[in-house]
Amino acid sequence: MQETPSTCPYCGVGCGVIIESTGSQITGVRGDPNHPANFGRLCTKGSTLHLTATSTITLQTRLLQPQHRAQRGDKPQPLPWDAALAMAADRFASTVTQHGPDAVGFYVSGQLLTEDYYVFNKLAKGLIATNNIDTNSRLCMSSAVAGYKQTLGADAPPACYDDVHHAQCLFIVGSNAAWAHPVLFRRIEDARAANPGMKVIVADPRRTDTAGMADLFLPIQPGSDVMLFNGMLHLMLWEGWVDASYIAAHTTGFDALKALVRDATPERVAQVCGISVADLTTAAQWFATGATGDPQRRKATLSLYCQGLNQSSSGTAKNAALINLHLATGQIGKPGAGPFSLTGQPNAMGGREVGGLANLLSAHRDLANPAHRAEVAALWGVADVPSQPGKTAVEMFQAAADGEIKALWIACTNPAQSMPDQATVRRALQRAEFVVVQEAFATAETCAYADLLLPATTWGEKTGTVTNSERRISRVRSAVPAPGQARHDWAIAVQFAHQLEARLRPGQPTLFPYATDHADAGAEAVWNEHRASTRGRDLDITGLSWETLESQGPQQWPFAADAATGKARLYEDGIFPTTDGRARFAAHAWQPTAEPRESRYPFSLTTGRLRDQWHGMTRTGTLGRLFGHVAEPSVQLHPQDMERRGLHNGDLVHVTSKRGSIVVPVQADATLGLSQAFMAMHWGSEFLSGSSSTGERLAGVNALTTSVFCPTSKQPELKHAAVKVLKA
Ligand code: SF4
Incomplete structure (x- = not known):
């Protein structure tokens, strides 16, 4: 039996795990007693990782080869990797040539490793020259x-x-x-x-x-x-x-x-x-x-x-x-x-560190700062980085729905379930002329909209780094080989970039000199480039090599070249990274929610996580025992609100917002206030039937949520929508 130290792929606590494996089979998982995030502990989700990785359903639902749909709605057909990447490069190159770089968009994920994130960011901003790259971390942090x-x-x-x-x-x-x-x-x-x-x-x-x-x-x-x-x-x-x-x-x-x-x-x-x-x-x-x-x-x-x-x-x-x-x-x-x-997701921090958002650049640099853009352009070896901020998550799908973004690349995330205002997102996926979905699981709702499906590796197979909530960087290690023809996310992005370079800048040296046939060496080369980009920045990790992570274990940033260790906490000297070294009070008046409850929609719907499920359940939903805590979706209301409406536990109700409606059993829950409703975010179309206000079939609670976002962070208000609840 082989033992491989790695991390849990779920939440931002970032627990260390030991993966047990025999040959290409993961056989067990336990908490890593030496990892400072958890000292050996795991929660229900983490301690069942080996079971979700090897469950019969998981084995049946993995994407194992590239597939292409000749027509939307057709059953996808297998095609070789070379043909798949050439097709993607042809479509993206022709879109860029005909409509400009901002006609394409990349929507990636806080579940990607830092190396994956780094390459995607460089691909969009450095090679294609668009800042249209955003991530589900926009919905999170x-x-x-x-x-x-x-x-x-x-x-x-x-x-x-x-x-x-x-x-x-x-x-x-x-x-x-x-x-x-x-x-x-x-x-x-x-x-x-x-x-x-x-x-x-x-x-x-x-x-x-x-x-x-x-x-x-x-x-x-x-x-x-x-x-x-x-x-x-x-x-x-x-x-x-x-x-x-x-x-x-x-x-x-x-x-x-x-x-x-x-x-x-x-x-x-x-x-x-x-x-x-x-x-x-x-x-x-x-x-x-x-x-x-x-x-x-x-x-x-x-x-x-x-x-x-x-x-x-x-x-x-x-x-x-x-x-x-x-x-x-x-x-x-x-x-x-x-x-x-x-941090909600396992590596939303790492994504921020490499600048993987539409308004950021590598190593916490700002897109709006010309000096920062020049530094990043020099690091990447390109003439410049575009100054126009890219489309953030909600804006990107709205732009695709409006026909402005014509080609979308979606990696390791499931916007057809997780984005607010599902009706608009689905319209975007239908209207886009070419949609690539890079995924490990065929059950992700978004796969149904893909013209091209690219099989990616996942937990237990990947190699690289992640950063947890406390700025601690851990190594993620592969315990078993990639199944079928699945490839690592960063390697797929690099191979696509090479094909795109041949079309957009033929004859010039590649911007992506990483060995995709040697996963560890290639990922380490990407990491070293990221490290170099942090020199002199607040998150300087020039002192943190993979060798240091190997010998000293997970480390917190900053970890500069002259440091012996990372820093546990910041600002102990009272000096802040502002122009005058002082922190700035920000005066914000209270604003009500974007959609206050009113007579036609008298409930405040809030959303949240369940203890034993994760996101859209593509992984946790494959294991029966993880339904032991909560077996099925429901909307919860205060008992007095139920009584007033003549509702009883288990009655089916329509929960309706201005954007859509779902049918779901109701449950009394005295932990809520009056006029409040709660639904978990995880249940997709397998469990919940729903429709848009125009009758289109939708999945999950995000049929109801609003895409109104914070004007500064552009993060949407997934936590609140006004709804009505009527007996079905
Ligand atoms: Fe730790 Fe979070 Fe994984 Fe649970 S889900 S084991 S808390 S990282």
Whole structure:
């Protein structure tokens, strides 16, 4: 039996695993006791990885060879790799030649490895000269990125998992960590058991399992987070709980924020958020003082937050308003203190590091900065990088639906289920003239729209690196060979790039000199190019070779050439990566949700994860035991709302928004507030029948959600839609 250290491919905790295998068969998985993210622990999803990898359904649903559809709706037919790549290159080259580079778009994934991401970014921005590359990380972390940059100056989570053990007050907001980040949640439980004085505040519209451990639960109305944070600051100022010396020494912009929060009186905040003034006051006091109640004996407060803040039409404001609280109280840059965004996907961080978003460039460089564009062009050996920002996720599919983007390349993600406003996404996939889907699983809804399907490797087969929520880079290693004709994502992108170069810049040396026939060497060459691009940047990893990762294990960035180790936490010196070295307060007034509930749509629908399922269930949905926790989809309502409508558990109901409707059983759930509804995000068309407002068949809860997005981060409001619920 062979044992291969790697990582879990699910959430951003980034747990280390040991994969057991015999020949080409994965036989087991266990937590890696030496990995600092989990020290051997795994949750239900992670500990069943070997079963999902080898289940009969998985083996039947893997894509194992390139396939082509002569006509949309036809059964796809196999074709050789060379022919498939030549076809893709012909179609992309002719589209670029006839309509310009911005007529093509790449939609990739926070589940890709950093090396995959790097090559796709260089392919779009360096070779084709379009910034039309975005990723499902736009649906996940882009508000966190924008919030960090707006306030702290860089997209760098300042805290680390170990801070959980040093915090005296934990403020968990917009995160059901007990289900979405289970191994981190175990750590929180351990920290609390070791420190009975620790106070936990949870703010969430639902009384989740995470809220079950709270000393103070704030059942806020959906979308009222900014009002809550501004109200807490109002009280901190009134009571003298802010840290005036920290504000004076390390920040700018406090006066404007002070003026803004003057109106966030406790009474108004209590009314908008739906909580009591007493609870608001307790939250403000615990946060500011680290639960001591006394600013002279201030202890550490750590905030943990996730999609409840990010997936919002005011996502950047929510992130920034929370970070304001840390800056105003000096709760940052010391053990146990700081704002700490929990990454949804396993490598949304790595994607950000290589600049794999439509508005970013390699190594946290900005597209809008001419010097940054020149640096990246020089690194890649191209004349320039286009300055026009690319289309972000929602914009890209809207542009395809409008006929502006004509060729789409989708890798390792399933927009026909996961994007909001499914009707528009499906129109985009139908209207696009050429759609390539690079995937491991044929069951992904998006495969039905592909003209060309390219089989990709997946967990247990891939090699490269990922970065978890705490900036820790881990090696991902292959335990078994690629099945069938599947190839690694980065290698497919490189081979396509070579074909495209022959058509767009014949006779010139390749921009992609990586050996695709030696997976480890090729991926390491990509990694080394990425490393070089970070020199002198906030995430400098020039000191972190694959050899170092091999000998010293997973490491946090930054890890510069002259460093012996990475940095556990940032800003301990109070100096921030801004032009004047000071953090910036951001003054954001509260805005209601994009689609407040009203008489025709009287419920606030929120969405979220289940404990034992992952995304569109292409992997976790293959294993019966993972349905033991929740067996089937449902919409949950407060028991009083059900009674008022004459509904009983299991009744079928139509849940309808302005965009679509689904039919689903209803279940009573007293963890919700009145006039609220909740649905899990995972169930696709196999489990849920739905239709658009014009009658088209759609999959899952995103038939209902809105694509309205935050104007700064462009992250859509997947967390809230106004719906009506009627008996079917
Ligand atoms: Fe995998 Fe996340 Fe579970 Fe860890 S907590 S085993 S990374 S799903």
